[in-house]
Amino acid sequence: MRALTVDLARAGSLTLSELPDPEPGPDELLVEGLAIGICGTDREIVRGEFGVGRRLVIGHESLGRVISGPGFAPGDLVAGVVRRPDPVPCPACARGEFDMCLNGQYTERGITDLDGYGSTLWTVPAAYAVGVSSSTGVLVEPASVVVKAWERLDRLALFGFESVLVTGAGPIGLLAALIGVQRGLDVHVFDLAADGPKPALVESLGATYHRTLPDHRIVIEATGAPSVVAQVLGRDLVCLTGVPSTEVVPVDLGQVNRDLVLHNGIVFGTVNANVRHYREASAVLDRADDAWLQSMITRRVPLESYAEAFETRPGDVKVVLEL
Known part of the structure; x- marks a missing residue:
């Protein structure tokens, strides 16, 4: 072979x-x-x-x-x-x-x-x-990581939520946004790209694309950029999925600590996935528009x-x- x-x-x-x-x-x-x-x-x-x-x-x-x-x-x-x-x-x-x-x-x-x-x-x-079910099944592994992120968000968001911010419009961010849209949530995606396929992919999904970071209390962070992570750490519930670069940014940990304590905030990371996440990821892709996945x-x-x-x-x- x-x-x-x-x-x-x-x-x-x-x-x-x-x-x-x-x-x-x-x-x-x-x-x-x-x-x-x-x-x-x-x-x-x-x-x-x-x-x-x-x-x-x-x-x-x-x-x-x-x-x-x-x-x-x-x-x-x-x-x-x-x-x-x-x-x-x-x-x-x-x-x-x-x-x-x-x-x-x-x-x-x-x-x-x-x-x-x-x-x-x-x-x-x-x-x-x-x-x-199709050639887009090659996306099951990254989708499984996002399914796991949503599973943990469900467990931690005790009072539910109606909107979510996804930072990053790479594969993980787009698949996170896809699941949010499938759940009927108001999904917002932040990325710096002004042209290319990312804005169109977000908008055709039915989510809102932003080039400046909006204020949302529930965040799925998928850039791995320390400068972005530093800006969302104090939100109410933050899931970190991106592996950070070597960029060093100043962070006011005292303020982050204050925000998390006073808002009963939670920050957690997630990587990899279990068999059940892969199976649900396959179902997520089956429910999606295949042309959007292909794009x-x-x-x-x-x-x-x-x-x-x-x-x-x-x-x-x-x-x-x-x-």
Whole structure:
């Protein structure tokens, strides 16, 4: 099979390799790899900024077609779950909540100690595969992260809410806005882009696009920009989904503390997802307009041109590498 591999000990080592075809176990699916989504984590791995040690097949945002295995029919489209529980297990993993692993000994396909889905063939335990209905199923993994964010917001927003602010109109921000619109909420999205696809994607969704930060008490932060995070920290309920850059900004922690205490505020972070989040993410995509989802994918790159998929270009929202 062909596979995209990196040597985690060397920056810039991304290459298209020939590897032995995988042999599925009795509880595993054999899957034809169709596509992977490319995100910031993938680019960090390629630059040598993340990971330790060995050769790794990259790719954690997956889409494939079942060849054989239990629980699915040949030809079914599936996405693979990324994280696996740690072997100890910690209290969270022992309860099946491996996305909340407490000791950090989890493994992750294409990220941490497990080969990913960036190959023309891959295997996955049937219990860690989720059915999808179209080629936009490659968005299930980022959508699962947002589903988890909304699940936690529901638990923490004791008196409910009618509007939400999403900061950032990248894939995570747009998918967060999609779920808010599906829930019938008044959704506002903040991003700095004045042109390109982002404003149109937000507006065609039925949300309101802003280039200056509006004042809302419920925030899903999806930029990872410290300067934006600093401005929303004192809001009533803030979910952080973005991984921050190295930008350093001054923050009045005393004022943040005062605002959180006096407003009974909550700030929490979320990353990764459980199997139930993937299943709900698949349902979210099924309810969405497929043309809108397709328009989120601003570049589809063939496998032979794989290096181009890891470039950051103006106008990119979501880049997908076709396997």
